[in-house]
Amino acid sequence: xxxxxxxxxxxxxxxxxxxxxxxxxxxxxxxxxxxxxxxxxxxxxxxxxxxxxxxxxxxxxxxxxxxxxxxxxxxxxxxxxxxxxxxxxxxx
Numbered sequence: 001x002x003x004x005x006x007x008x009x010x011x012x013x014x015x016x017x018x019x020x021x022x023x024x025x026x027x028x029x030x031x032x033x034x035x036x037x038x039x040x041x042x043x044x045x046x047x048x049x050x051x052x053x054x055x056x057x058x059x060x061x062x063x064x065x066x067x068x069x070x071x072x073x074x075x076x077x078x079x080x081x082x083x084x085x086x087x088x089x090x091x092x
Contacts (some may be wrong), residue, residue, distance in 0.1 A: 001060075004035045005068055015072035024065040032061045 005011060014027045036057075040047040050057050 001032075001035050001039050002064055002067065004038065005031065005064060006071060008035070011068060012072050015069050020066070020069045023069045024062070028065045028068075029061065032064065 008031055010027060011023075011031055015023050018026070036047065036050060040051065050060065
């Protein structure tokens, strides 16, 4: 599920332009729910426990929110990396 979420452009954009509280309480719960349902549909047996235990669901959602927020670099950082790459003639 982390892999799905780490490539979610909406999450990346929000993480780069807002604080962790807005990320975790704003857009992340809906995106987490979508990804969890996709994973459940792909592997029902493995994800059944996630939907049967609200505490587990909330704990995993909270942990992934924190991990992903820290994983996504800020727009300022990305702009600096892109500018440095352009200056050296290379692209990311």
